[in-house]
Amino acid sequence: MNALRAMILTAAALIGSSALAATYTVKPGDTLYQIAQKASLDPAQLLKLNGLSSSTIQVGQKLNLGGVGEGTATSVRNIPATPASHSGNGNTVRAAAARFLNIRYVLGGSGAGGIDCSAYTRAVFQQLGVSLPRTARAQFGVGSAVSRGNLQSGDLVFFNTLGGGVSHVGVYLGDGQFANANSYNGRTMIESMTTTYWATRYVGARRVL
Structure with missing residues (x-):
């Protein structure tokens, strides 16, 4: 019983982490290039994941990050609206x-x-x-x-x-x-x-x- 419970809890944690990290909602000041860099993706990968033909993105748009890890999701979530340096x-x-x-x-x-x-x-x-x-x-x-x-x-x-x-x-x-x-x-x-x-x-x- 304890083993089964442990398996269920582990699966739930993994699902929760994946769901948290799978998408990113575009904020004012974001660019596709920024988001890709913070998610450790090539911009071309991010375009492909979302079926985009250009880098134009809209505030509020949800981008698929391809199931990156929870740590990366936190990093992406904290992208500054206006980067201080390139x-x-x-x-x-x-x-x-x-x-x-x-x-x-x-x-x-x-x-x-x-x-x-x-x-x-x-x-x-x-x-x-x-x-x-x-x-x-x-x-x-x-x-x-x-x-x-x-x-x-x-x-x-x-x-x-x-x-x-x-x-x-x-x-x-x-x-x-x-x-x-x-x-x-x-x-x-x-x-x-x-x-x-x-x-x-x-x-x-x-x-x-």
């Missing part, structure tokens, strides 16, 4: 950006034969579980605006290189550096935003993570 995401962003460095630049390209600037940012952010529009101008319309003084690793940075508004996009990596597909150099690479060329053509930034 420094913890820097290595993840750099790793995603590095996967597509030294690829040949091809205007309009988005495959193995070569890619352009917006195809590069799309490829990088796909690794982070975020779906971006195809063109630089369209990408300038997603996420939220960020001032130049508040740039964080993972922000999209935009430039006017043709004289007609937004025409180029890259991924900010921190310390004044950004990764982009450079048509002049003919490849994807990391550069400094402080050079005269980029500094004078800078338009703005958007935060999607």
